Amino acid sequence: MTAYPVALHHAQTSIHADDGSGFRHFVRHAFQAPILTAEEEMDLATRFKRDNDLNAAHQLVHAYLRLVLKIAREYGNYHLNLPDLVQEGTVGLMHAVKKFDPTLGNRLSSYAVWWIRASIHEFILNSWRMVKIATTQLKRQLFFKLRQAKDSSLPLNWEEAEELARKFGTDPATILEMDGRMSGSDTSLNQTILEEDGEIIDLIPDRRPNQEHQFIAHEQQGRLHAMLRQGLNQLNPRERMIITERFLSERQQTLETLSNTLSISRERVRQIEKRALEKLKAFMESLPDGRELALEAV
Numbered sequence: 630m631t632a633y634p635v636a637l638h639h640a641q642t643s644i645h646a647d648d649g650s651g652f653r654h655f656v657r658h659a660f661q662a663p664i665l666t667a668e669e670e671m672d673l674a675t676r677f678k679r680d681n682d683l684n685a686a687h688q689l690v691h692a693y694l695r696l697v698l699k700i701a702r703e704y705g706n707y708h709l710n711l712p713d714l715v716q717e718g719t720v721g722l723m724h725a726v727k728k729f730d731p732t733l734g735n736r737l738s739s740y741a742v743w744w745i746r747a748s749i750h751e752f753i754l755n756s757w758r759m760v761k762i763a764t765t766q767l768k769r770q771l772f773f774k775l776r777q778a779k780d781s782s783l784p785l786n787w788e789e790a791e792e793l794a795r796k797f798g799t800d801p802a803t804i805l806e807m808d809g810r811m812s813g814s815d816t817s818l819n820q821t822i823l824e825e826d827g828e829i830i831d832l833i834p835d836r837r838p839n840q841e842h843q844f845i846a847h848e849q850q851g852r853l854h855a856m857l858r859q860g861l862n863q864l865n866p867r868e869r870m871i872i873t874e875r876f877l878s879e880r881q882q883t884l885e886t887l888s889n890t891l892s893i894s895r896e897r898v899r900q901i902e903k904r905a906l907e908k909l910k911a912f913m914e915s916l917p918d919g920r921e922l923a924l925e926a927v
Contacts, residue, residue, distance in 0.1 A: 662691045664692065674689065697722050709752075717751070790802075857913075860909045861873070861909075869905075872905050872909070
């Protein structure tokens with residue numbers, strides 16, 4: 630299948646020749662292709678599927694280029710260049726030839742229609758707005774259905790939306806949302822604000838965390854952790870173990886658990902914990918800015 634990207638490149642080059650002659654040549658080439666009988670199509674598809682005969686694949690693509698042209702012309706009201714639509718449709722046709730299974734008894738034309746339309750639809754949706762206009766399968770379908778169903782370019786009212794919602798099996802709000810997206814045009818964030826010295830982007834609040842505040846908080850946390858490590862070193866081993874297990878471990882232990890571990894009463898664990906916390910507090914307050922840092926961390 631390595632020849633397929635090469636074939637696609639040739640197709641793109643011929644369709645988009647600078648002087649426009651490329652597309653005219655492509656159209657003439659498409660209508661000069663012979664129409665295949667069912668037997669000829671079966672033979673070519675079998676050769677390609679069984680033997681990876683790229684020449685057979687080329688003949689199949691060539692034979693159905695007129696189908697791509699026919700379908701592409703149906704989308705003329707989307708105000709996109711016909712050569713672009715044909716190019717995308719040809720990509721879909723090539724995918725159809727690649728995946729076509731001749732043993733299922735269907736004609737390639739019936740199978741290829743879906744791939745050609747899907748490729749053109751994807752191109753239209755990506756080209757219609759800089760921001761994606763349809764983000765779900767339902768909205769993708771509604772985009773094309775609404776384009777066909779609307780009588781004018783005016784926005785829909787609620788009654789019209791209800792009628793179309795019943796027709797398409799959805800709700801009026803979704804219809805109105807898609808209609809609004811289709812009716813609105815893209816606006817540059819760098820567009821100048823009338824009678825003001827600035828651009829639209831200047832009105833959008835920056836909700837990212839303040840980097841200066843983040844840096845200060847990070848520095849304070851580092852100093853607080855260093856003080857805490859020093860404070861723990863002021864405790865005896867049992868006090869340090871209780872404070873660590875009660876407050877600093879990922880799985881904090883209960884007084885009951887530590888009572889069993891140390892073989893002392895639950896009340897005795899609580900007393901040691903209280904005394905150790907008092908020692909830590911006194912140590913922190915004895916350091917420069919220690920009290921302020923501890924209060925900010927709470």
